[in-house]
Amino acid sequence: MKIKIIISVMLFFITSLFIIGATTDDGYGPYDPQPITLEIPSGWPKPSTNIFANNKLTEQGFQLGKKLFYDGRLSKDGEVSCASCHQQFAAFATFDHDLSHGVHNTFSTRNAPGLFNLAWMTELHWDGGINHIEVQPLFPLTALNEMGETLDSVIFKIKKDTTYKRMFKAAFGDATINSQRMLKAIAQFTGTLVSANSKYDKVKRGEAAFTPFEEKGYEVFKAKCASCHKEPLFTDNSYRNNGLALNRFFDIGRQRITQLSSDSLKFKVPSLRNAQLTFPYMHDGRIYSIPQVIDHYRTGIITDQPTLDPLLQNRIPMTNLEKNQLVYFIYTLTDSSFTKNTRYAPSNGSITDPGFDKH
Amino acid sequence: MEEKRSGIMNKNIFYKRTFVTGCILLAGITSLFITASFSVIDKNSSAKTGTLKIIFRNTANGKPVILRDSLYNNYFGEQYSISKLKYYISNITMGNNGSSNDMGGYYLMNVATGDSSLELTLEPGNYNSLGFLLGVDSLRNCNGAQTGALDPMNDMFWTWNSGYVMFKMEGNSPASTSDLQRIEHHVGGYKGSNNVATKIHFNFTGTVPLEIIANSTTEILVETNLDNYWHGSTDIKISELPVCTIAGELAKKIALNFKNLFSIKNIRIIP
Numbered sequence: 001m002k003i004k005i006i007i008s009v010m011l012f013f014i015t016s017l018f019i020i021g022a023t024t025d026d027g028y029g030p031y032d033p034q035p036i037t038l039e040i041p042s043g044w045p046k047p048s049t050n051i052f053a054n055n056k057l058t059e060q061g062f063q064l065g066k067k068l069f070y071d072g073r074l075s076k077d078g079e080v081s082c083a084s085c086h087q088q089f090a091a092f093a094t095f096d097h098d099l100s101h102g103v104h105n106t107f108s109t110r111n112a113p114g115l116f117n118l119a120w121m122t123e124l125h126w127d128g129g130i131n132h133i134e135v136q137p138l139f140p141l142t143a144l145n146e147m148g149e150t151l152d153s154v155i156f157k158i159k160k161d162t163t164y165k166r167m168f169k170a171a172f173g174d175a176t177i178n179s180q181r182m183l184k185a186i187a188q189f190t191g192t193l194v195s196a197n198s199k200y201d202k203v204k205r206g207e208a209a210f211t212p213f214e215e216k217g218y219e220v221f222k223a224k225c226a227s228c229h230k231e232p233l234f235t236d237n238s239y240r241n242n243g244l245a246l247n248r249f250f251d252i253g254r255q256r257i258t259q260l261s262s263d264s265l266k267f268k269v270p271s272l273r274n275a276q277l278t279f280p281y282m283h284d285g286r287i288y289s290i291p292q293v294i295d296h297y298r299t300g301i302i303t304d305q306p307t308l309d310p311l312l313q314n315r316i317p318m319t320n321l322e323k324n325q326l327v328y329f330i331y332t333l334t335d336s337s338f339t340k341n342t343r344y345a346p347s348n349g350s351i352t353d354p355g356f357d358k359h
Numbered sequence: 360m361e362e363k364r365s366g367i368m369n370k371n372i373f374y375k376r377t378f379v380t381g382c383i384l385l386a387g388i389t390s391l392f393i394t395a396s397f398s399v400i401d402k403n404s405s406a407k408t409g410t411l412k413i414i415f416r417n418t419a420n421g422k423p424v425i426l427r428d429s430l431y432n433n434y435f436g437e438q439y440s441i442s443k444l445k446y447y448i449s450n451i452t453m454g455n456n457g458s459s460n461d462m463g464g465y466y467l468m469n470v471a472t473g474d475s476s477l478e479l480t481l482e483p484g485n486y487n488s489l490g491f492l493l494g495v496d497s498l499r500n501c502n503g504a505q506t507g508a509l510d511p512m513n514d515m516f517w518t519w520n521s522g523y524v525m526f527k528m529e530g531n532s533p534a535s536t537s538d539l540q541r542i543e544h545h546v547g548g549y550k551g552s553n554n555v556a557t558k559i560h561f562n563f564t565g566t567v568p569l570e571i572i573a574n575s576t577t578e579i580l581v582e583t584n585l586d587n588y589w590h591g592s593t594d595i596k597i598s599e600l601p602v603c604t605i606a607g608e609l610a611k612k613i614a615l616n617f618k619n620l621f622s623i624k625n626i627r628i629i630p
Contacts, residue, residue, distance in 0.1 A: 054503060131521035134503035138511055138518040151512045179512050183504035257520050259553075259607035 028162075028169040033058040038119055041196035043204070044232050047119035051133055051191055055184045060170040063347070065189030067167060068182060070346040073157050075147035077103045082140065082186070083346070085112040089339050091274035092116060092193065098285025106145035109249045111285035113270060114278045116195035116338060120233050126267045126283040128239055129257045134187045151179055158182070195273055195338040196232075203332070204232075210332065217329025220322045227311060228269045234333065239266040240309040243301030247284050264307045276334045290330055294323050409483045409571040411453070412578045413491075414476040415468050416624070417444060419585040426470055434590035437597045439532035439542060444470040445515060446526040446583075447495050447508070449556075451479060453569075454488030465495065467508040467515065468583075478576075485568035489579070493617050494525030494556030500549040522549050522606065525556055526617070528588070535601035542597055546613050548606025555606070555614035559621050572628060580625040591619040 036057045038047060055061075068074065072081040085100035085108070086092040092115035094100045100108045110126055124130035130139065140146040141154060158164045158177055165175040172181050202208035210218060221229075230236040239254040246252070246265065254263035267283045281287045287296060297316040301308070318326070338344075417424035419431035419441070427442050451462040466477040499509065500522045509516075515524045524547040531540050548555050563569050571577050589595045592615040603609040 050502065125519075129520040131501040132503040135511070135516070135518075135521050138516065142518055155512070178506055179510055180504040180506035187503070259605070 026169070026175060028175040029166045031169055031173050033060050033171065033173075035059075036062060036192070038192055039194050039196075041194065041201070041232070044196070045120065048122050051119050051187075055134065055187055057188055057192065058171060060167070061172075061185050061188040062192060064164075064167040064171045065185040065187065066344070066347065067164075068158075068186050069189050071158075074141060074149060074154050075103055076149045076153075079103065080147050082137070085140075085146070086115050088341075088344055089277070090114065091195065091277045091335070091339055093274075093278040095277070096279065098280045100146075102143070102145040103148040106148075108143075108145055109251065110283050111280065114274050115190055116193045116273065116335075117233055117271065118193065119191050121237055123237070123268075127254045127257045128268055133191050134183045136190075137183060137186050155179055155182070193338075193344060195335040197337045198273065198335040199332040200329075201232075201335070211328070213325055214328050214332050216322075217325035217327070217332075220318065220326045221329050224316050224318060224322075225272075225326070228309075229272045234272040235269045238269055239263065240269055240312075241265040241305060241307040242267070243296070243303065243305065243308050243312055243315075244282060244286070245302055247286070249284070251284065253283065262307060265305065266307060272330055273333045274335055274338070275330050277339065290327050291323065294318065294326060298323070407483060407573040408480045409573050410576040411479045411481050411569075411571060412476055412576050413448075413451075413479075413489075414578060414580050415448070415583050416475070416580060417468075417470060417583045417585065424470055424585065431585070433588075433595075433597065434586065435594070435596050435598075437532055437534035437589075439530050439534070439597060441470075441528060441530040441585075443527060443529035444468075445513075445524075446493060447515070447523065448477065448491050448493065449495055449499075450490075450492040451477075452488075452490040453479075453481060453486045454490070455484060455486050459488075459490075460486075465499070465505075465508045467513055469513075481571045483571050483573045485570055487563045487568050488561060489563070489569060489623075490558060490560045492556050493559055493620070494547075495523040495549070496556060497549040497554060499523075517545075517547065520606070522547055526614075528585075532597045532601070534597040536598065537601040541601060543602045543604060544600075544613060545604040546610045548610050550606070553606045553611060555610050555617070557614055557617035559618065561623055567626075569626060570628065572630075574630075576629045578625075578627050578629060579623060582622050582624045583620055584622065585620075587619040588613075588616055591616040 033056075036059050038052065038057065040047065069082045069086075072079050072084070074081060080101070080103050085094045087095050089095060094112040098111060100112045102108055113126070118124065118133055121133075122131075124133060124136045125139070130136045138151065141149055142151065155177060164177060168177050168181055168185075169175040171185055199208055199210075199214075203210055228236055228238065228240060241253075241264070244265070252264050254266040255261060257263070270278075270281075275281075275290060279288060279290070281290075281293050287293050297312070298318050299315060301312050301315045303313065303315070419429075422429055422431070424441055424444055426444070427440060430438055430440055432438050446468050447465060448468060449463075449465045451464055453460040453462060460481070462479050462481075464477065464479070466474075468474055495509065499505065504511070509523070511518070515527060516522070517524065524545040526544070526546040528542065528544045530542040532542050533540060535542055537543070546555055569577065569579070589597075593612055595613055595616065600609060600613070603613060
């Protein structure tokens with residue numbers, strides 16, 4: 001009986017709070033979040049379990065994340081946004097750049113990877129140093145050769161913008177702007193970038209057919225590439241030494257994260273999806289074209305490295321015909337509906353054509 | 360013009376009325392709510408609470424730690440000054456005759472900002488143990504963006520190799536071989552054997568139990584004695600280890616001394 005009274009009193013109390021809340025206007029507009037869901041393509045594994053566990057996906061959160069992603073004010077000089085190095089027409093890699101440009105004419109030391117299907121990754125970056133999608137932006141935001149800013153300064157700048165106050169309220173219930181909310185919003189955008197509508201996907205769904213040449217390429221792929229570039233994500237998210245020489249930045253890859261010499265020169269296996277658009281290749285963009293990448297695996301692998309992947313000890317023998325077939329198969333992994341999806345483009349602009357790329 | 364103004368007036372009156380009605384409603388409901396909660400308290404008097412305040416006093420050579428000021432000597436006679444001292448205290452537990460109260464919480468002690476204490480609300484009674492973690496537990500290290508004490512704006516989060524710096528000390532020493540004779544100890548690491556978060560435990564059994572009294576504050580003064588940072592379970596010489604800014608072997612070595620850093624100096628009850 002007593003519990004009943006307490007519950008009804010509490011309910012009354014809560015309801016009245018809502019009524020009062022509804023009539024109090026803080027000047028930053030409504031809070032009416034529309035839930036959205038992460039699209040899981042059929043036949044795909046479940047996404048990483050904790051990716052959105054503490055970050056409820058809403059349309060408002062996604063839109064806020066998108067605005068932040070395209071906002072140059074997040075950088076020291078106001079020019080470099082996340083999108084500067086992650087361009088939609090390049091599947092969110094940097095088009096035609098081995099390394100990317102940071103503030104004050106600096107260069108990054110690694111090739112910007114494409115951003116898609118991140119919800120299926122447990123760790124991010126070429127060395128897997130990032131353990132959660134929400135904390136990833138902290139690196140480019142503060143790296144002196146990327147966005148070169150301090151977190152305090154970023155928050156200071158966006159706090160002054162009334163539009164952001166409205167959008168933070170719309171996404172999180174009040175106009176408080178802090179690093180946690182900013183990072184969660186960005187993760188709602190980047191974590192829901194899904195690319196699963198290439199010709200390959202259409203073939204798998206029975207909506208299209210490979211040409212005989214592509215079909216042969218698929219056979220080559222399955223026989224010689226698929227153990228690391230595992231379908232359907234075209235990566236197994238592992239770290240491997242694929243036989244490249246140590247570069248001029250002395251980048252030892254995964255070893256820097258684990259401190260284990262057995263991880264020397266190991267880098268994350270990148271997805272082959274959209275590979276046609278994400279050139280140049282490898283962690284430092286040292287190889288320009290897909291045929292050249294295949295040639296590296298056929299003849300270029302440096303085999304006297306103690307951490308060389310066991311699967312590459314004999315390199316990957318392949319005929320010229322097989323190589324060409326493989327290239328054409330890789331082209332079927334290009335998802336133009338992803339790179340042209342206006343939902344991922346800035347709200348007030350259009351997807352820049354690579355031809356007009358200002359870099 | 361007139362019309363516009365009267366429109367605003369009407370709006371204002373509307374808001375005022377709504378506000379007043381809301382206030383009356385809220386007051387009424389709050390009193391009902393309070394009455395309701397009191398009826399619960401009558402049944403079970405433990406709903407009254409007391410406060411536990413843990414104060415950390417940082418010392419070296421018996422002197423308080425003052426940034427960029429005092430000079431201290433470690434066990435090996437190496438002189439040093441301190442410019443930064445920050446560490447996480449988390450996962451506080453209070454033991455009560457075998458059962459343990461997990462109070463949770465994450466607190467950043469920071470000499471520069473004067474953050475040197477934490478407060479918890481507890482059920483009154485006698486407690487016979489106090490535990491906390493120096494650092495941040497593994498789970499919270501890989502759980503995405505955090506706020507409050509764990510906000511990356513506190514400059515205690517590694518951006519390139521995700522994870523919290525659990526204990527940060529910076530300073531200078533003539534014994535340091537590093538650039539500008541720097542000491543830069545960012546001690547962290549949460550994965551497997553690299554985990555440096557250290558469980559600290561105090562028992563009050565056999566001595567006076569820790570008493571929490573309703574509506575009072577029990578204040579525990581914990582000394583963080585940096586003398587034990589350099590010497591204890593292992594030797595940390597500035598000349599050999601001036602810089603440690605990554606997780607791994609060096610950080611683990613430093614963390615071996617963590618368990619001797621803290622001692623309880625005083626407990627008092629402030630009514």
